[in-house]
Amino acid sequence: MQKFLIAAVVVLACAGLAVADPAPDLILWHGRIHTEDPGRSVAEALAIRGNTIVAVGTDAVVGALRGPATRLVDLAGHVVLPGIIDAHIHPAQSAQDLGKCNLGDRALGAAEIRSAIGRCAAENPGDPQLWFEVTGVNASALTLTRDELDAMLPGRPLLLESADGHSAWLDSIALAAAHLGAASHDPVGGRIERDAAGRPTGTLRDEAVNLALKAKPAPSLDVEAAQLDRAFALMRATGITSVQDADDNEHYLEIYKRLYDTHRLDMRVRGSYTLANLHEPATVLIGRAIRFRTRWAVDPDFLRIGGVKIFADGVVEYPSHTASLLEPYLDAAGHLTADRGPSYFTQRNLNRIVSAADAAGFTVHVHAIGDRAVRAALDAFAYSRAHNGPLDNRDQIAHLELVDPADLPRFRQLGVIANMQLLWARRDAYIVKGTLAYVGPERAARLYPARSLRDAGARLAGGSDWGVSSFNAFEAMERAITRADGRGLEPLFPEQGLRIGDVVDAYTINAAYALKQERTTGSLEPGKRADLILLDRDIFAIDPYDLHATRVLATYLDGREVYHADGP
């Protein structure tokens, strides 16, 4: 009996060798391959078979694996990284804005916006039956009256959307089409701004923005899928190979699925189902999320739902002031007000929602800008840990503009990932005009505390929040290190700057962890999927102020080259 067993093992082992070791399809060599493995080792060469990395090491060792059909790519000393993973982005939604009238998130007044819209409408009037849409409006310090809105493009339904997604403005024609009037109620988690008579002024904040988006006539699914296809091609050209959609609904999944069904989904997509009304019972909300996850479990590698999304507050900038703060906002002159921002939930219900989501195995992904929202999220995670015991859900808080110092160690203690959008850490109009005066100098000095979080042991993941801002991760890496808009400009509290190793981790292995796919992506190691990018410069050696100009020469996804730069 024993003899037979040994013989069987030998046969199996031989068969295993014979099947498992055909020559690689592709060997990349003569490079500087930053593997992001646990030792952060740098290799010269990497071999791929099918969609999988089969060897990583020196030119001599990996080169020796080649067979007659193996294709060799000479990296010519260039740097290779794992594919960029964007842990907080809105592809299906924001792709629909490609080609629209975009104001570029510049701080403009009513008259300047009006003339910019006039120029857009003259160049590209679009279908007169549809609403005229304007994106990239900078909401910081912007107030628009209904008369000003009505004068912008007379006779046409007009929708303006802020770059941060938290404000929208409608003219009277669009307000009427959306059935928004004096009798309309504010939605949970949002505000319809009104004049003294209670009439909507045309300005919508937070969840109320969706009233406008739902009311506007929609293009066909094929048109929307083509827009998403375009957006993903642009992302692959900057090295992105995986994304975590941070705000999903049925419709966005239909768009992803259309691309998938037509074999055009060259991007790993992990979705997060948005829990819109935080006053609903936890069992109802999470029951809906579970059905959503089941319905859209399309492909474990390329299209799945792993998270639920919770908006714990809005944005900090004047005049929105929808971020929830522990201490009140100041007014423009620096005097204390009574306003600490809204509360979109009760702590009791948030605790139950987070705990139920965790128990169901979801990654809980909380939008929190203000320190009171951050604390509420951490309190809910603590409640969940006490009820559920330790779990491995990769819960995360995104944005983290203001964190109370007492809460910094809680990220490590509770195992909560800091999902940061560090492109924003600079002295732009949002900060200078819309934030600094209204939070006062003590809080201002703690904005975007990336280094403090890191030093307190938090795991940092990187995300762009595109369409709010550029999805180019190298621009965000530069900002995360320099905290400045460019060389010679005043940084935003440079002591919060990160090191290059931290930011590369944030966009590769840490983001893979945040997407719960670090077993297959995020580093270049044998057995993992071959998602990798080839860069035109050594980002570990250059002046950080040159990072934004980094060009991706080639992008590989699942073993296939899905982008190649033209020219030398």
Ligand SMILES: [Zn+2]
């Ligand atoms: Zn977002």
